[in-house]
Amino acid sequence: MISSAEDLVRSFQFKTGLSLDRMAVLNSIWEKEWGYVSCWKLSGVKKGKILILVSSSAAAQELQARSRQIVASLNKYFQKPWIKGVISNFKQPGEGIS
Numbered sequence: 001m002i003s004s005a006e007d008l009v010r011s012f013q014f015k016t017g018l019s020l021d022r023m024a025v026l027n028s029i030w031e032k033e034w035g036y037v038s039c040w041k042l043s044g045v046k047k048g049k050i051l052i053l054v055s056s057s058a059a060a061q062e063l064q065a066r067s068r069q070i071v072a073s074l075n076k077y078f079q080k081p082w083i084k085g086v087i088s089n090f091k092q093p094g095e096g097i098s
Contacts, residue, residue: 026050026074033062033073048084050074060088
């Protein structure tokens with residue numbers, strides 16, 4: 001059972017392997033580089049791959065076609081590149097991408 005915010009942060013870091021600072025930086029970079037694409041939304045990171053929420057199969061195909069470009073554009077902001085790939089997730093019914 002999680003008893004404090006510090007325990008919650010430790011749990012998140014253990015499960016994801018990420019520090020919250022790195023995730024905050026990644027969110028800012030995503031908005032700067034790819035935030036203009038309204039059908040994609042950064043939803044997380046798992047084992048070095050960014051998880052992107054997509055609105056359609058066409059958006060998923062476009063995401064996969066640009067995956068190398070996306071990885072390169074995000075990794076250039078970090079001293080040591082750590083993003084290895086891109087995974088698309090479809091939005092759940094009733095979920096919006098905004």
